[in-house]
Amino acid sequence: MHGDEEMQATSQPSLPRRGFTSFELVLTLALIGLILALGVTRVDSSTWRLDTAGQDVVQHVRAARALAVLRQHDVVVIFDVGASAIVVHEDANSDGAIDAGERVRRQPLEGNVHFTRSAAPHFAGFAAGPVTFRSSSVTFRRNGSASEEGAVYLSRRGIEKARVVVIRRATGYAEMFRYNGSGWLSD
Numbered sequence: 001m002h003g004d005e006e007m008q009a010t011s012q013p014s015l016p017r018r019g020f021t022s023f024e025l026v027l028t029l030a031l032i033g034l035i036l037a038l039g040v041t042r043v044d045s046s047t048w049r050l051d052t053a054g055q056d057v058v059q060h061v062r063a064a065r066a067l068a069v070l071r072q073h074d075v076v077v078i079f080d081v082g083a084s085a086i087v088v089h090e091d092a093n094s095d096g097a098i099d100a101g102e103r104v105r106r107q108p109l110e111g112n113v114h115f116t117r118s119a120a121p122h123f124a125g126f127a128a129g130p131v132t133f134r135s136s137s138v139t140f141r142r143n144g145s146a147s148e149e150g151a152v153y154l155s156r157r158g159i160e161k162a163r164v165v166v167i168r169r170a171t172g173y174a175e176m177f178r179y180n181g182s183g184w185l186s187d
Contacts, residue, residue: 049112050155050163051178054163056086056107057086057152057165058174060088061077061165062174064140065174066144067088069140069143072142073094076139077138079115079152080106084114085107085109088104114130115130115152117153117162118156118160118161120153120160120184123151124166126151130152131152145171145172149168151164161178164177
């Protein structure tokens, strides 16, 4: 009987191999690294930063407009060109001045983006400076309209790409356009 037991032990199929060899692991990691390296070179961080800053401006302007309608008083958005920041002033008494007790929020532009037109041409007749509003601010009224129509240009120093946020007077609607080096495109 001893021989039969020996025969059964050797005739059992071997278990499948588990895990990976170190060579397979290194090869897989090398391929992943190569794919990532090729993908990263195609990412243009300056475009991404400009788009993000432009969308931030659009969102702050739209939120200010909505706040003016909700609270039924003026909300002033100031474009601080020197500090590259947006200032939102909830003008509770609608007198145009920052008074004690009125909420004021300041949000700097991120990603080394500034209020500047750079090398981009003027957009649709908005010619003056990086901010075309008088006194570099726009006031949203309780009905959602803006005090005036204007534009705000955004760019990073040393690149020819730019963004412009246009605010319509009658509706207070804000919309972003991008300059790709040859023309302005709707976003």
